Amino acid sequence: MNNNAYEIWKSLQTAVEPLVSALTFDIWIKPLTPLCVVNDYLIVRTESNAAKTLIEKQYLSTLNEKLKEAYPNMAGIEIITPVQEADFQLFIEEQQKEEDVKSDVFVQKYTFDNFVVGKSNALVAAAAKAAAENLGTKYNPLFIYGGVGLGKTHLLHAIGNYLSVNKPQLKCVYVSSEKFTNDLIEALRDSKKNDGMKRFRSVYRNADVLMIDDIQFIAKTESTQEEVFHTFNALYFASKQIVITSDRPPREIRPLEERLRTRFEGGLTADIGQPDFEMRVAILKTKARQMEIYDMSDEVLGILAQKVQSNIRELEGLLTKVVSFANLTERSYNDVNLVNDALKDYKDYLEEIITIDNIVDTVCAYSKVSKSDLLSKKKTKEIVEPRQICIYLVTDLLSMPLTAIGEYFGGRDHTTVIHARNKVQELIADENSQTAIIVKDIKNSILQR
Numbered sequence: 064m065n066n067n068a069y070e071i072w073k074s075l076q077t078a079v080e081p082l083v084s085a086l087t088f089d090i091w092i093k094p095l096t097p098l099c100v101v102n103d104y105l106i107v108r109t110e111s112n113a114a115k116t117l118i119e120k121q122y123l124s125t126l127n128e129k130l131k132e133a134y135p136n137m138a139g140i141e142i143i144t145p146v147q148e149a150d151f152q153l154f155i156e157e158q159q160k161e162e163d164v165k166s167d168v169f170v171q172k173y174t175f176d177n178f179v180v181g182k183s184n185a186l187v188a189a190a191a192k193a194a195a196e197n198l199g200t201k202y203n204p205l206f207i208y209g210g211v212g213l214g215k216t217h218l219l220h221a222i223g224n225y226l227s228v229n230k231p232q233l234k235c236v237y238v239s240s241e242k243f244t245n246d247l248i249e250a251l252r253d254s255k256k257n258d259g260m261k262r263f264r265s266v267y268r269n270a271d272v273l274m275i276d277d278i279q280f281i282a283k284t285e286s287t288q289e290e291v292f293h294t295f296n297a298l299y300f301a302s303k304q305i306v307i308t309s310d311r312p313p314r315e316i317r318p319l320e321e322r323l324r325t326r327f328e329g330g331l332t333a334d335i336g337q338p339d340f341e342m343r344v345a346i347l348k349t350k351a352r353q354m355e356i357y358d359m360s361d362e363v364l365g366i367l368a369q370k371v372q373s374n375i376r377e378l379e380g381l382l383t384k385v386v387s388f389a390n391l392t393e394r395s396y397n398d399v400n401l402v403n404d405a406l407k408d409y410k411d412y413l414e415e416i417i418t419i420d421n422i423v424d425t426v427c428a429y430s431k432v433s434k435s436d437l438l439s440k441k442k443t444k445e446i447v448e449p450r451q452i453c454i455y456l457v458t459d460l461l462s463m464p465l466t467a468i469g470e471y472f473g474g475r476d477h478t479t480v481i482h483a484r485n486k487v488q489e490l491i492a493d494e495n496s497q498t499a500i501i502v503k504d505i506k507n508s509i510l511q512r
C-alpha cells in the first residue's frame with residue numbers, strides 16, 4: 064500500500080476540490096498539512112482548534128469518503144492541532160526515513176533575520192543570538208519560556224540555521240521533549256539486544272549544541288527526568304551549549320526534580336512576552352512582505368493586530384485568511400468591509416469553541432469539584448475558589464455581560480461577579496502564587512485543546 068502521507072493528501076485534495084466552494088477549499092482544506100500515516104489513519108495538522116472543529120463538522124465526512132474511494136485500505140483521517148503534533152513526531156520521522164527525504168532539520172524561514180524584535184522579546188532574541196555566537200560560554204544553559212505561539216521554536220531553529228551556516232562542522236541536535244522521551248523508551252526497550260542506550264547516548268551526549276523544545280512535558284516521566292539530568296551534566300561539564308524552551312519558568316514545571324530545576328536556572332532564564340500592538344503590526348508587515356504584499360493599509364493592519372493579542376501563529380493565520388479571501392473574491396485586502404467579512408467567520412468559530420460551559424467544565428475537572436456545586440450557593444472554600452476562578456476566566460475570555468454571568472453562576476448579581484474577578488486578578492498579580500499557576504494551566508488547556 065502507498066504509505067506516503069503527502070502523496071495521499073495530494074490526491075485527496077484533487078478529489079475534494081471540485082466538491083466544495085473555492086473559498087472553502089482555499090481557507091480550510093488547502094492549509095492542512097499532511098504529517099504521517101498511523102494505523103491506517105492519515106494524520107493532518109490544522110493551525111487552530113477552531114479550524115479543526117469546523118473542518119470536522121463540515122468536511123470530514125467528504126474527506127473520509129474520498130479517501131476510502133481512492134485508498135480502500137485506509138481507515139480515515141485524523142485532524143490534529145499543532146499542540147498535538149509532537150505526539151506524532153516518531154511516526155513522522157519514521158515516514159521521512161522511509162521516503163529517504165533529505166530535508167534540512169531546521170525550518171528555513173525560521174531565522175534571526177525573520178524574527179521581529181520588540182520590547183516583549185528583545186532580551187530573549189539577543190540572548191539566543193549571543194548564545195549561538197558564544198557557544199557554551201555566555202549563557203549556559205539558556206532557558207527560554209513563554210506562551211504558545213510566541214516564537215520559542217522559531218528561535219531554536221534560528222540558532223540551528225545560524226550554526227549550520229557559520230559552524231557547519233558542529234553537531235547541533237534539536238529535539239522536542241516528547242521525542243526525547245520516546246527515543247529513551249525505545250532505547251530502553253532495545254537495550255539488551257542492540258545496545259539501544261549506547262546509541263541513544265551517542266546521539267544526545269555527543270552533541271555540540273543540544274536544544275530541547277517544550278521541556279515542560281518531561282514532568283510526566285521520572286525516567287526522562289533522570290536521563291535529562293545526566294545528559295545535561297555530560298554536556299554542561301564539557302562546555303557544550305544547551306538551550307531549553309518551556310511554556311513556563313522552571314519553578315512552575317511540576318513535578319520537577321529539584322536538581323533539574325537548579326540546573327535549568329543555572330544560566331540565563333529569559334521570558335518571551337506577549338507582543339504589544341505596535342509589534343503585532345510590525346510582525347504583520349514582515350509576514351505580508353514575505354507574501355510579497357507591500358501596500359497593506361495601516362487601518363487593515365490595525366484591525367488584524369487588534370483581533371489577536373497573544374498568539375503570533377494565529378496572527379499569521381488571520382493575515383493569510385484575509386489575503387486569500389481578497390484573492391478569491393477579487394476585492395482589495397485594503398477594503399475594510401472585506402476584512403471584516405473575512406474575520407467574522409473566524410470570530411464566530413472562536414466563540415463557538417470557547418463557551419461558558421466549556422470553561423466551567425474545564426475548571427471543574429481541574430479542581431475536582433462538581434458542576435452542580437460550582438453553580439450552587441455553597442460557600443465552602445473548596446468551592447468558592449474554583450467558582451471565582453471560573454468567573455474570572457469567563458470575564459477574561461468571553462464578551463458576556465456581567466449580569467448574564469451572575470445569572471449563570473446561581474443567580475448572583477453583577478457586584479458578586481466584579482468582586483470575584485477582582486479577587487482573582489489580585490491573586491494572580493503575583494505570578495508565583497498558586498492561583499496564578501492554576502489559572503494559567505486552566506487557561507492553556509481551554510485555549511489549546
Ligand code: ADP
Binds near residue numbers: 180210213
Ligand atoms: P512557540 O514555539 O513559542 O509556540 P513558534 O516559534 O512556533 O511559537 O511561533 C509561531 C509562529 O509565529 C511561527 O510561524 C513564527 O515564525 C512566528 N513568530 C513568532 N514570533 C515571531 C517574531 N518575533 N517575529 C516573526 N515571527 C514570529
Ligand code: MG
Binds near residue numbers: 215216217276
Ligand atoms: Mg514551539
